[in-house]
Amino acid sequence: xxxxxVEEVLAAAEEQEAEKRRSVTVExxxxxxxxxxxxxxxxxxxxxxxxxxxAGPRREALLRALARDNxxxxxxxxxxxxxERAGGAGGPLVARLPEPAFRLPxxxxxxxxxxxxxxxxxxxLKGIRRRKRTSLVWDEQAKEWxxxxxxxxxxxxxxxxxxxxxxxxxxxxxxQFARLRREKRERVARNELNRLRNLARAHRAGTAVPAAPLHxxxxxxREELGHVARVARVSTASLGRFQPRLxxxxxxxxxxxxxxxxxxxxxxGNLAAERSRQLELLRDMSSKKPVLDITRAVNKQLRQEEAxxxxxKGKKQSQRGKRGRRQQGAGGVSGGLGxxxxxxxxxxxx
Amino acid sequence: MRPLTEAETRAVFEKLGRYIxxxxxxxxxxxxxxxxxxxxxxxxxxxxEKLLKVAASVPRDNLVSPGTCFGKFTKTQKFRLSVTALDxxxxxxxxxxxxxxxxxxxxxxxxxxxxxxxxxxVGEYVRNEDTxx
Numbered sequence: 001x002x003x004x005x006v007e008e009v010l011a012a013a014e015e016q017e018a019e020k021r022r023s024v025t026v027e028x029x030x031x032x033x034x035x036x037x038x039x040x041x042x043x044x045x046x047x048x049x050x051x052x053x054x055a056g057p058r059r060e061a062l063l064r065a066l067a068r069d070n071x072x073x074x075x076x077x078x079x080x081x082x083x084e085r086a087g088g089a090g091g092p093l094v095a096r097l098p099e100p101a102f103r104l105p106x107x108x109x110x111x112x113x114x115x116x117x118x119x120x121x122x123x124x125l126k127g128i129r130r131r132k133r134t135s136l137v138w139d140e141q142a143k144e145w146x147x148x149x150x151x152x153x154x155x156x157x158x159x160x161x162x163x164x165x166x167x168x169x170x171x172x173x174x175x176q177f178a179r180l181r182r183e184k185r186e187r188v189a190r191n192e193l194n195r196l197r198n199l200a201r202a203h204r205a206g207t208a209v210p211a212a213p214l215h216x217x218x219x220x221x222r223e224e225l226g227h228v229a230r231v232a233r234v235s236t237a238s239l240g241r242f243q244p245r246l247x248x249x250x251x252x253x254x255x256x257x258x259x260x261x262x263x264x265x266x267x268x269g270n271l272a273a274e275r276s277r278q279l280e281l282l283r284d285m286s287s288k289k290p291v292l293d294i295t296r297a298v299n300k301q302l303r304q305e306e307a308x309x310x311x312x313k314g315k316k317q318s319q320r321g322k323r324g325r326r327q328q329g330a331g332g333v334s335g336g337l338g339x340x341x342x343x344x345x346x347x348x349x350x
Numbered sequence: 351m352r353p354l355t356e357a358e359t360r361a362v363f364e365k366l367g368r369y370i371x372x373x374x375x376x377x378x379x380x381x382x383x384x385x386x387x388x389x390x391x392x393x394x395x396x397x398x399e400k401l402l403k404v405a406a407s408v409p410r411d412n413l414v415s416p417g418t419c420f421g422k423f424t425k426t427q428k429f430r431l432s433v434t435a436l437d438x439x440x441x442x443x444x445x446x447x448x449x450x451x452x453x454x455x456x457x458x459x460x461x462x463x464x465x466x467x468x469x470x471x472v473g474e475y476v477r478n479e480d481t482x483x
Contacts, residue, residue: 267351267352271386282374285364
């Protein structure tokens, strides 16, 4: 009895050991590719396609097992890395990761190339190329190689220059030191100004809205034409202030709030004019005759004519298409409708 | 306070026209002074030019009622005439009467029922002897 018991116990222990080892060892056909710098493990083993088809608990179980196995392998590799204790003897064990091999794609789009500055444009035009200057210059006085600018520069310390000659034709009473200082300040300021201007130009070029030009074919929406007309009006040297108005253009200037605020007549405006306007309104209301708006009548007539013309064209094309189809018979390729049929007509054709 | 826009003026005149007909121009164009309509907090007021000039110097929050209130514009921009306009409309009214039935009853009643009583004063029969049947 006891012997059987012992055997049983040993067998159970053996099974437990095997179990533990099984949970740690993973069998794979193809070895995984590791990029420990990115903590990346690539598994190229083809999965069991049958199992993966269709959502379900079997698929979930397979995927989970796959993930567990691959993570096990990755962690095993991580444990093989050289590690050290961070923060002294009692700190956590930290592994030193190698350089990442896998290049991740960009998060944001690459920067646009900035437009050339005024000098760059000029240089390109003239064909001036940049000459690389040496950083060290031979200083004759000190008889050694000195920097071109900066600490211990070649021309001697400018702060300790004790002589400033009065140039020919200059005012003898003028303070030359002050003049030099002032000129240096002006140079620096001009440089800074140009740098900021180039920056502003580059920034403006980046955010410029392309103006919708006039279409050569003439198919342009009414809003586009209005917008272009308004832009053209303001594109004069005095920003459209002295531009004569077109015959039907409204008089009021474009409001700064973009049409959000309503404008009313002034409170104590011309009361006589207000009275006459109201009397005229009363007369119109009581005349019991529909007031003829010439513009609206003309537009309505034009639209009607256009609609009729479009309908006639559509009818002709469809008739031609039908005849063509009948002549060709069962050949297959039919003339069909010669062109785009206006939607208003397509319904009535049948 | 501001003048009425064209649409608002039209709405007001239409409503007034139902009560006094063509005589609105007598309100607009008065021989004894310049009167005008002004809008303040959605209410239409009728006031003389002299009063207007004085009322213009009152702050908007403190101004309660410049002139006489004729009516107001509702949230959906319909004009409702108010009883305070009666004094101005009475001289030109197309007629007066007393409602015989309430509004709801008037809608349900048959076509031949009486809805308005015209209350005559003592001398009306004598005045309109020729026109009355």
